[in-house]
Each structure stands twice: as structure tokens, then as C-alpha cells.
Amino acid sequence: MSQLHDLCKFPTRPITVEYVSQLRSYLSSGVPATYTVEEAYNYENRVETEPATATTPLHLICTHVPTDLDEGETAVVDEMCDVLFEYGAGWSFTDVNNETPGCVLIRRGLKDWALYEKLVDAGVRAELLLRKVSEYDVEFVEEGEVVASEEAAAPSHNQQAFLESKLEYVDDALVTKERKDGVMMSWESDIMQLAADSITVNGSDDLCILNIGFGMGIIDTMLQQKNPRKHYICEAHPDVLAKMKQDGWFEKANVVVLSGRWQDELDKLLSQGTVFFDGIYYDTFSEHYSDMLELFDYVVGLLKPDGVFSFFNGLGADRQVIYEVYKKLVQIDLENYGLRCRFKEMRVPPELFKKGGESIWDDIKRSYWSCPIYYHPEATFMDFS
Numbered sequence: 369m370s371q372l373h374d375l376c377k378f379p380t381r382p383i384t385v386e387y388v389s390q391l392r393s394y395l396s397s398g399v400p401a402t403y404t405v406e407e408a409y410n411y412e413n414r415v416e417t418e419p420a421t422a423t424t425p426l427h428l429i430c431t432h433v434p435t436d437l438d439e440g441e442t443a444v445v446d447e448m449c450d451v452l453f454e455y456g457a458g459w460s461f462t463d464v465n466n467e468t469p470g471c472v473l474i475r476r477g478l479k480d481w482a483l484y485e486k487l488v489d490a491g492v493r494a495e496l497l498l499r500k501v502s503e504y505d506v507e508f509v510e511e512g513e514v515v516a517s518e519e520a521a522a523p524s525h526n527q528q529a530f531l532e533s534k535l536e537y538v539d540d541a542l543v544t545k546e547r548k549d550g551v552m553m554s555w556e557s558d559i560m561q562l563a564a565d566s567i568t569v570n571g572s573d574d575l576c577i578l579n580i581g582f583g584m585g586i587i588d589t590m591l592q593q594k595n596p597r598k599h600y601i602c603e604a605h606p607d608v609l610a611k612m613k614q615d616g617w618f619e620k621a622n623v624v625v626l627s628g629r630w631q632d633e634l635d636k637l638l639s640q641g642t643v644f645f646d647g648i649y650y651d652t653f654s655e656h657y658s659d660m661l662e663l664f665d666y667v668v669g670l671l672k673p674d675g676v677f678s679f680f681n682g683l684g685a686d687r688q689v690i691y692e693v694y695k696k697l698v699q700i701d702l703e704n705y706g707l708r709c710r711f712k713e714m715r716v717p718p719e720l721f722k723k724g725g726e727s728i729w730d731d732i733k734r735s736y737w738s739c740p741i742y743y744h745p746e747a748t749f750m751d752f753s
Contacts, residue, residue, distance in 0.1 A: 370399070370403065371394065372403060372425060373403075373408060373428055375387065375390055375391060375394070376391075376425045376432070377428050377431075377432040378429075378432050381434070381441075382438075382441055383437070383441040383444045383445060384440075384444060385447075387444055387448060388447050391448055391451055391452070392451055395452075395455040401424075401452045401453075401456050401457040402422070402456060402457060402458050402461070403425070404421075404422045405423040405428070406419030406420075406421055406422065406423060406464075407419055421462065421463050422458075422461040422462065423463040423464060424457065424458065424463075424469070425452055425457065426452055426458075426459070426487075427472060429448060429449065429452075429483075430476075430478075430483070431476075433445055433478075433483070435478070442482075445483065446482065446483065449483060449487075450486075457490075458494075459490040459491045459494060460491060460494070468687070468689055469487055470488065470491075470688075470689030471687065471689060473487070488693055488696065489696075491690065492696045492697055492700070495697055496697075496700075522549070523544050523654055524544075524547075527655060530544070530654035531604055531605055531606075533545070534546065534607060535551060535607040535608065536607075537584070537611065540728075541553040541554065541584075542583055542584050542608075543732065548731060548732055549732075549733050549734065551583060552583035552586070552653070553732075555716070555717050555720060555728055556680070558714065559714065559742055560586040561590055562712065563587055563649050563651075563678050563680070563744065564587050566676055566678045566746050567591075567647025567648065567649050567677075568591065568594045568596070568646070569647075570647075571594075572646070573597070574597050575594065575595075575596040575597055575647075576597055576598040576643070576644070576645050576646055577591055577596050577599055577600065577647040577648070578601075578602065578647070578648045578649070578670070579599075579600070579601050579602070579648075579651075580649065580651065580652060580663075581602070581603065581651040581652040582601050582603040582608050582612060583608065583651065583653075585611075585612070585615070585617070587649060587651070588601055592620070592622075592623075596622060597622060598622055598624060598643075599620075599622050599623045600624045600625075600643075600645070601617065601623060601624070602626040602628070602630045602634070603625065603627065604627075604629045604630070609625075609627055631662070634670065635666075638669050643670070644670060644675075645671055646674075646675050646676070647675055647676050647677070647678075648667055648671055648676075648678075649679065649680075650677075650678075650679035650680070651679060651680035657683060657694065660683075667707075667747075668705050668706065668707070671749070673751070673752055674748070674752045675748070675749075676746055676748055677707065677746075677748075678744070678747065681695075681698075681742065681743050681744065681745050682736060683695075683697075683698070685736065685737050685738065686736060686738050687739075688738070688739045688740075691743070695743050698745060702747050703750075706750055706751075707747040707749055708747065709745050709746065711743040711746075712744040712746065713742070713743060713744075714742045714744055715740060715741060715742075716737065716739070720735075720738075721738075
């Protein structure tokens with residue numbers, strides 16, 4: 369372990385500005401802010417293999433920062449983190465326990481510390497930078513987000529692969545038949561009820577609503593109970609469309625089924641210029657945040673001035689700190705479209721975190737949720753907020 373790593377374990381108290389001076393000295397002399405404990409070990413022991421984990425100085429600070437800091441020490445620790453970020457520290461590297469620095473703080477019960485918020489803000493800046501760099505067609509890999517090529521081609525990551533995959537409805541879930549990826553599960557019902565109430569809040573007799581992504585039909589069943597005048601459903605997967613036909617959705621008098629990708633179907637609606645919605649909900653599978661950014665262009669063109677836009681907020685929900693990074697990003701991005709996004713908090717069912725035979729994730733390839741709180745988004749035009 370290097371002197372930099374030793375420093376970040378706070379070997380002496382009180383923690384004074386001398387810590388900052390020493391840290392800056394190491395970094396300015398050429399030691400990377402991302403220099404890991406594993407790299408130091410390999411160097412000292414002449415090991416040539418690439419380390420599989422990355423315990424960075426930020427990890428060490430979050431692991432060893434005392435919980436009884438006084439005001440002066442708190443300021444020093446904050447400045448140490450600022451210096452590390454100044455020299456390129458990464459907020460989302462994972463250590464031997466598969467934890468980011470933010471995950472370490474959560475495990476230690478320090479989520480309310482300003483240091484945690486600093487890490488979240490660093491994640492927001494990194495994502496915005498990544499987006500800006502990509503505008504210039506520069507190859508840029510987001511730290512900690514490398515996906516194996518085989519996985520990148522899987523239905524859970526690739527929309528075309530998903531649309532070509534076979535689906536099946538089993539018990540309380542919709543899954544990909546071959547891989548058992550969870551497309552939708554019944555535990556989301558309370559979330560769907562919250563969403564159905566949000567996008568029908570205007571409650572008029574002339575209610576016109578749009579749901580993108582039918583899945584198990586949970587929210588659409590709830591929306592039908594609101595007696596909308598027109599209920600548009602956009603769905604692209606042939607197996608889901610077949611299930612909708614089997615269950616009579618195509619025959620409902622107030623339902624309009626848009627059979628295809630929303631990217632194509634919403635283009636047609638915009639071109640017509642005659643259909644506008646009181647509420648829009650978005651919940652698809654195998655799409656990414658870049659797709660949502662594209663969707664926002666359609667939302668502002670199809671939403672009534674006093675309408676409500678919402679979506680299933682699973683952005684980064686397999687890791688809490690990333691979930692909160694995307695919560696901030698959504699607010700920033702929607703503001704650029706003139707929409708103000710507020711979040712309601714809802715505790716998710718405890719069954720999501722049970723292990724073994726009682727887990728709802730049994731027979732599901734990958735758990736797509738690990739956060740105790742769901743942030744339900746409600747976006748409205750600022751003039752009507």
C-alpha cells in the first residue's frame with residue numbers, strides 16, 4: 369500500500385489541513401487519483417496481471433473516515449475529496465466487495481453526510497461529460513459501466529434482440545423464455561397504481577392518456593378503471609401484442625393500440641397534430657437513458673399544457689448511489705424541456721430483498737432492483753407546476 373493510501377486511512381487525529389497539503393503533494397507529483405490498493409500491491413510484489421477490483425483513495429476515505437468528526441475535520445475531509453476529483457478521481461469504481469465509494473457510505477450508515485451528496489454530484493457531472501464527449505464521436509467508456517459483448521447483445525441490453533426473443537407469462541411475471549430476464553413482475557403493482565393516479569390527476573370526462581409499454585397490462589387495467597375517453601397503448605413486442613389480442617384489448621371501445629416501436633408510432637401522432645394527452649406513461653424493456661432523452665422530444669409535443677408525464681423509474685436501480693445520480697439527471701434534463709420533475713417516495717416491498725427460496729427473484733436471471741425506496745416521477749410544464 370502506498371503513502372497516498374495510508375494517508376486516506378486517516379492514521380492520526382485531529383485531521384488538519386496538513387492532510388490536504390500531503391494529498392495535493394502526492395497527486396501533483398504524478399500519483400494518479402485513481403491509483404488503487406490492488407495496483408500498489410501488484411507493483412510491490414511484481415505481479416503483472418491486471419487487478420480485477422479497484423479500491424481507490426475515495427474508497428479508503430469513505431471506509432475509514434471517523435464518524436465523530438468535528439466541524440474543522442469535516443471541512444478537511446470535504447476538501448480532500450474535492451482535490452481527488454480535481455485530479456480525476458472516479459466516483460463509480462468498485463472495490464473487492466463490489467462497492468462504489470457511495471455504497472461504502474451507505475453500508476456505514478453515512479448516507480446523510482455531505483460527502484455522500486458530493487459523490488452523487490460527481491456522478492451527475494461524469495454523466496453529463498460523457499454525453500458531451502459523445503457528441504463529438506470520441507470513444508469514451510464510462511467508468512464502471514463496461515458490459516461484456518455477449519451481454520450487450522442480450523435481450524436485456526439490446527432492443528432488437530428483445531423484440532426477436534420469445535416471451536412467456538409465468539406466475540406473477542413476464543420473462544424472456546430462454547434467459548428468464550424479468551421484463552415485468554407483479555411486485556410493481558403499487559408503483560403502477562401510483563403512476564395511474566398521477567397521469568389521470570386531471571380527472572376530466574374527456575381524459576386522453578397514453579401508455580408506452582403494455583407488459584403485463586397492470587397499469588392499463590388500472591387506467592381503464594379511470595374511464596378515459598381515449599386510452600392509447602403503444603406496444604412493440606409480438607408476443608405481448610398477441611396476449612393483448614387474446615385478452616380483448618383490441619376490441620375495447622376507448623382503446624387505441626399502436627402496434628410498433630414508440631419511436632415510429634409517436635412520429636405518426638406528431639405528424640397528425642390532432643392528438644394530445646392529459647397523461648403519458650413510459651415503461652419499456654431493453655431501452656436506455658439515451659432512449660428516454662429521445663422520448664422527451666415527443667413528450668413536449670404530445671402532452672397538454674396541464675398534462676402529466678411519468679415513467680417507471682428504474683434508472684440505475686440495481687445500485688442506490690447510481691439510482692440517485694439518475695434522479696438528479698432526470699430533473700436537469702426535463703428542465704431543459706421546460707418540465708419540472710418532482711418525486712414521490714415509496715418504500716418497495718420487503719420481499720425484494722429476501723434470499724433463498726422465498727425470494728421473488730428465484731428463477732429470474734438478474735435482480736433489477738436493490739433500492740429500498742422508489743422515486744416516483746411526476747413531470748409537468750413549469751407554467752402549470
